[in-house]
Amino acid sequence: MLSATTSNAEIVAISEGKLDAKIKMVVYESLTCSHCADFHKEIYPLLKKNFIDNGLVNIEFRNFPLDIAALNASKIAHCNNDGSSKILHYLYENQSKWVIGKTVEELNKNLKRLIENSSYSLNFDSCINDKALEDHILEERIDAIKSFKVQATPTLIILGEKF
Numbered sequence: 824m825l826s827a828t829t830s831n832a833e834i835v836a837i838s839e840g841k842l843d844a845k846i847k848m849v850v851y852e853s854l855t856c857s858h859c860a861d862f863h864k865e866i867y868p869l870l871k872k873n874f875i876d877n878g879l880v881n882i883e884f885r886n887f888p889l890d891i892a893a894l895n896a897s898k899i900a901h902c903n904n905d906g907s908s909k910i911l912h913y914l915y916e917n918q919s920k921w922v923i924g925k926t927v928e929e930l931n932k933n934l935k936r937l938i939e940n941s942s943y944s945l946n947f948d949s950c951i952n953d954k955a956l957e958d959h960i961l962e963e964r965i966d967a968i969k970s971f972k973v974q975a976t977p978t979l980i981i982l983g984e985k986f
Contacts, residue, residue: 834959835906840881849980851887851967854896855922856976863915886960887967887976892930897960902950
């Protein structure tokens with residue numbers, strides 16, 4: 824679990840697949856984006872089965888939070904800092920349970936409840952208040968705009984080309 828003093832150099836990218844796969848794919852996404860959740864539920868399983876598990880594709884999930892709730896959820900997804908996508912997929916699979924309410928406080932409460940009722944042993948408050956994680960996530964968003972002119976989610980980058 825990351826502490827509030829984690830440096831950006833220690834934050835591992837969330838990715839799947841062989842690092843030397845011929846096809847490199849980057850997905851910029853926001854955890855409150857329903858289209859991103861649809862990607863994780865409908866497209867990703869086929870992509871994983873047919874291309875990632877066969878060593879053809881390496882996919883990296885990058886942050887492009889569209890709101891504060893998505894920023895906080897991204898902190899939760901990265902909080903284990905081992906590069907695993909399990910929490911990320913869990914958050915998308917359960918998006919309808921936590922992305923409800925009128926305020927960010929309500930969404931945070933729902934997100935905290937979801938994590939506390941899961942098998943993941945995260946300190947929610949520590950994760951949410953991790954400044955290094957926040958900086959990392961916001962830097963990825965800025966880089967997406969500068970490097971690929973990302974404006975919406977999900978945006979896929981395949982072999983350096985934006986889709």
